[in-house]
Amino acid sequence: MVKSALKKIYTAMIFTFLYAPIVVLIVFSFNSSKSRANWTGFTFDWYIQLFKDQQIMTSLYNTIMIALIASVCATIIGTLAAIGMQDMKKFTKAMVMNITYLPVLNPDIVTGISLMLLFIFANKQLGFFTMLLAHITINIPYVILSVLPKLKQLDVxxxxxxLDLGATPMxxxxxxxxxxxxxxxxxxxxLAFTMSIDDFVISFFTTGSGVSNLSITIWSMARRGVNPKINALLSIMFASVILLLLIVNNRMSGDGGRKGKIK
Structure with missing residues (x-):
């Protein structure tokens, strides 16, 4: 009984430690004052001003476009790469897997500077396209690591x-x-979409003047002090992620229920 109570208390403390700052951020996104310490009244003004801020809206557009394009490209390349790796010999597969792990384990600042130097060496002007290429590059390993376990469970x-029944290989x-x-x-x-939206260091080193995503814009705004519009923006992003997770979990639960009925 005591052990069970301690486990519940420990779990509650962990979740409180993780989510209390986010709750504070969401609450103060409705604060009528710019103060980060005093509550002066409830308002939606910061959300209204957020959607009127051209810099933030442009950064949001860049973020979503890069995340979507990079995720789709990385998913296609990573899936094909995982399928190719599945049929490799044991030693070759282990070597390729270790190489695949390197971008995941490598510090972001090393990857960011390396990609920046590569683009400069290739005489590519830093901007939207170079940031997109960088995001595709860093997302491919995460797709490979997500697809490989499913390939191992595959019944060949x-x-x-x-094929025996007459189907073509394709x-x-x-x-x-x-x-x-x-x-x-x-x-x-x-995972690729989330990593792309979240990335700051690699985006910072591979973009050019006039092109920034949300993480770069938030960083530049935070240097001048935390603007309540940032609280509103992050609150919307958090709510969007929660909604996305609920939809995904609901869909996966529905698929599991249908499979159970079929069986």
């Missing part, structure tokens, strides 16, 4: 059976392989 005999790939590894592909896409 189903694919062989489809048709069998689309109708047999892809549906079975779809959860890993979707997870990799979500």
């Amino acid at each position: 005999r189903v694919y062989d059976a489809a 048709y069998a790939f689309r109708k047999v392989i892809i549906p079975q590894i779809a959860p890993g592909i979707f997870t990799g896409f979500l």
Whole structure:
């Protein structure tokens, strides 16, 4: 009984430590004053001013466009790479896997400066396109690591059976392989999208003047003091992520329930 109570208290403390700052941020996004210490009244003014701020809206557009394009490209490349790695010999596969882990383990500042030097060496002007290429590069390993476990669970005999029944390799790939590894592909896409939105260091080193995403804009605004518009922006981002997670969990639960009924 005591052990169970201690576990609950410990869990509550962990969640309080993690989410209390976010709750404070959301509460003060409705504060009528710019003060970060005193509550002076409830207002939606900061949210209204947020959508009137052209700099933030431009940064939001850049962030979403780069995140979407980079996630789609990284998901396609990463999925094909994972499928190719699955059939490699043990030593070759282990070597390629270690190389794949390097961008994940490598400090962001090293990756950011390396990519910046590469773009300068290739005579590419830093801007939207270079930031997009950088985001695709850093997201590919996360997609590979999400898809590989699903490929290990894949029953190759189903694919062989489809070929024996007259299906072409491409048709069998689309109708047999892809549906079975779809959860890993979707997870990799979500992870890539989240990493792209969250990234600051690599974006900072690979962008040029006049092009910035939300993380760079928030950093530049925070240097002049925390503007309540930042609180409003981060509150909306947090609510969007929570809504996305609820939709994904609801969909996965629904798929699991349908599979259970079929069985």
